[in-house]
Amino acid sequence: MNGNDGTRVQVTLRVHRFTPRPERDRPRSGSPFAKQGSPFGSGTARRRPRGKQWTQDYLLSVLPDTTILDCLLDIKRTQDPSLAFRYSCGHGMCGSDAVAxxxxPTLLCTAKVKDWAVAQTARNATDAEGFRKTTGTDDDPADNAADVSGTSGVSSAHDGSPLVIELSALPGFPVQRDLIADIDPMLEQIKRLKPYLQADGKLATTKDGKIDVFEYLQRPEQLAAYETLSNCIACGVCEGSCxxxxxxxxxxxPAAxxxxxxxxxxxRDTAADARxxxxxxxxxxxxxxxxxxCSRHCPRGIDVGEExxxxIAKVKER
Ligand code: SF4
Ligand code: FES
Known part of the structure; x- marks a missing residue:
């Protein structure tokens, strides 16, 4: 699919939708056999919300370079204002729009139609043994995209089959509505590990008693030891992949x-042992x-599994 020649393609966004049923007023009685909360958990197991689930198709005519976030914004403005999804920065910095x-698992705002549109027939294809191919779940989305390079004025793959992009909420988390997952369990776990610098609380001073403004100065190699990790935006893509x-x-x-x-x-942190x-x-x-x-799709380029x-080696070697 050529994104530079101004040719539009027709693509169907197939969205897995969910509307929660209103919560019952009465509290549910707890089972005596219920799992006790873990040190990292909230102490009470989260119930997956119940509600109505269905799949809805939206047909769009877009440029191949259009992001899938822009497709959803277009649908919301022109076709269906009830469609729910979350986003904020729109350029891969906030991590709020992770979906499948x-x-x-990946971010809506950095995913382009040309990289994810899959010919409908490819999604339904079976291999020689009769198993359905799981097109669209390989590591490289480019391998999954329909081969429509050089498309001129046509709205489908070379074989004429319609192009489809399937969207669902981030796996591994309860769905709140449509494409919005409840990522609070991940944020709670990150919070419990105290995601802030813990120094010894004493400000270093110079010989003449003034505060030493260079007390936290680091050498380049000290910065390099954690700099990549500080780019994590808590998007949950690694958790959704795990x-x-x-x-x-x-x-x-993995995010915590x-x-x-x-x-x-x-x-600079003095709480490594406690951590x-x-x-x-x-x-x-x-x-x-x-x-x-967890390493495959991190939008910030962190090799999560290796880290x-x-x-683990560091903890075991203590
Ligand atoms: S490690 Fe990467 S994938 Fe995981 S939460 Fe951070 S930015 Fe997202
Ligand atoms: S909207 Fe902020 S990362 Fe996609």
Whole structure:
């Protein structure tokens, strides 16, 4: 698909929608066999909301370079104001718009139609053994996109099949409405690991008693030890990719571990031991199965699996 020649393509956005049923007023009685809250959990297991689920198609005529966020904004303005999705910055900085596109967790605002539109027939294709191909879930979205390069004035793939992009809420989290996932479990876990610099509380002073403004000066190699990790935007893409994480009860999750690693690697932080104690738990680093799916789609380029691997080694070597 050529994004520079001004040719529009017709694409169907297939959205997995969800409208929650209103909460009942009466409190639910707890089971005596219910799982107790983990040190990282909220103490009360989150119930997945119940409600109406359906799939809705929206047909659009767009330039191939259009982002999927812009497609959704267009749908909201011109076709269906009830469609719910979340976004803020619009350029990959805030992490608020993570969803699953063709089954792959990623950000709406950086995903382009040309990279994700898949020919309808490809999604339904079967292999020689008769198994349906899971088109659209490979690591490289470009491998999944329909081959419509050189398209001129046509609205579909070369074989004439319509182009489809499938959208659903970020996996691993309860769905609040349509494409909005409840990421509070992840944010709670990050908060519990104290995502801020903890120094010894004493301000360094110079010989003449003034505050030493260079007290936190770091050498380039000290900065390099955590700089990449400080780029994490808590989008939850790594959590949505992790087969072990599912709402945060059994595993603190890769995003929280990246936060812990960011401060453990910071030479100015004096709480490294306490931080390592906090994650050296059954639902901390011990729950990580080193699948490394978390590394595949991080929008900030963090090799999440490798960082967690190094963190585990650091905790074990103490
Ligand atoms: S590590 Fe990457 S994928 Fe995970 S929350 Fe941070 S920015 Fe998102
Ligand atoms: S809207 Fe902020 S990262 Fe996409």
């Amino acid at each position: 596109i063709n089954g792959t 087969p072990v994480f599912a709402g945060g009860e059994a595993f603190i999750g 571990l990246i936060t812990a690693s960011r401060f453990i690697n910071d030479s 390592m104690d906090a994650i050296d738990a059954a639902d901390g680093i011990a729950a990580c199965q080193s699948v490394r799916a 967690i691997w190094q963190l």
